[in-house]
Amino acid sequence: MTNSFLKIVLFCICGLAHFTVSAQTDSNEVKEDLRHYANALAAPYMYGRGYVDKGLAKATKYIESQFRKNDIEPGPGMGTYRQNYDFAVNTFPGTVSLTVNGKKLIPGRDFLVDATSGSCSVTDLPIAHADLSTMGTGKAWKRAARRLSRDTAWILSGTDSFCAANGVSSRTLVSLLPKGCFLLPVHSKQSWTVGRTSHEATLMYVYDTVLPATPTSLSMTVEARMNYSFDACNVVGKIPGRVTDTYLVFTAHYDHLGRMGSAVFPGASDNASGVALMLHLAAWYAKHPQKYTMIFIAFSGEEAGLLGSDYFVKHPLFHPERIKFLTNLDIMGDATAGITVVNGAVLTRQFDMLTTINEEKHYLPQVKSRGQSANSDHYHFSQVGVPAFFIYSMGGKGFYHDIYDQPSELTFTNIPNVALLLKDFIGRLQE
Ligand SMILES: [Zn+2]
Structure with missing residues (x-):
């Protein structure tokens, strides 16, 4: 090896090392930025960005303040950042x-109350078993239901065949139950939801591992308010x-499930992380305006059934045809194994563009x-012909709609690279 060749090699190695170190520093700075946003949105005082303690309203204000700080203007034709609905x-x-x-x-850890349950307050009620699979359908079930006395708390079994026979899903079982207290022992992991109606029965999903071998009495209080x-x-x-x-749109829902009594669902991965990435991109684009106009939408009502994006599509601020492309970010806390692109199998040209950049x-x-799926806010846009991807990250421990989806669990592994990929993609869409 000659001396000059060695110098060139050393120069290259040092240069590469320098590049690696500075790329690493950039990546760490982006992670810090993301963590800052996500910690704020999933903080205890946000109460799961839901329906009590002004959780959602606090998150609204936080996002507005970040837009304001970065000199981002209100959406087209809007005097404020807010599009109100109820x-x-x-x-x-x-x-x-x-x-x-x-x-x-312990609520959230040991049991969940069905999100469409009504209130109840009982003390030391005897417990009995009710096998719903033996109780028929229609009028026969109505007669049987009358025998489920309110002076007893009922542990249910046979619910799967009962639901199938009565044409309801296991998620809407409570709608068929009479007023009273019901426990459904469950073994697999349950996720909480948002209920949009209220039923007279109170149903709790209880992990069988925490139930005593012979449950004989219970006390139950649920204060529900519609x-x-x-x-x-x-x-x-x-x-x-x-x-x-002509618009390039980024969206991410900022609502989560809120609070179930003392159990708070922080929704760090779902979807403080996606909003964090959107806010990071918005701050960057504010300093780097593009050929096309960039729109950033933080949707509410997603967990209640994609309500915010549905409202937006039905009350658009501009014609959906003017959207060149929409990218929805939901669950962006850890991309150790990469990302999945919903509609990638539908919009093959744009998906090829994305994978080419990544390669x-x-x-x-x-x-x-992945193909189309009605699993996040891109859906209503896709339905009216807007080219839209929903991108979610693959990694992490899989905490989802539970009390463990905490900001401390977000690693943001590879998420700075998702940001770089998206910036390149947006750049190429404008060529
Ligand atoms: Zn979500």
């Missing part, structure tokens, strides 16, 4: 408690481009394609 939602602002055989169980007109809003920001009537730049270990 919907009905069942809430649990008071006590949610369950004691079986004198043992107090809010028929919950005020929600979508938060919409704009960064004008040289072309003012050139080696950003992510995998960019996986």
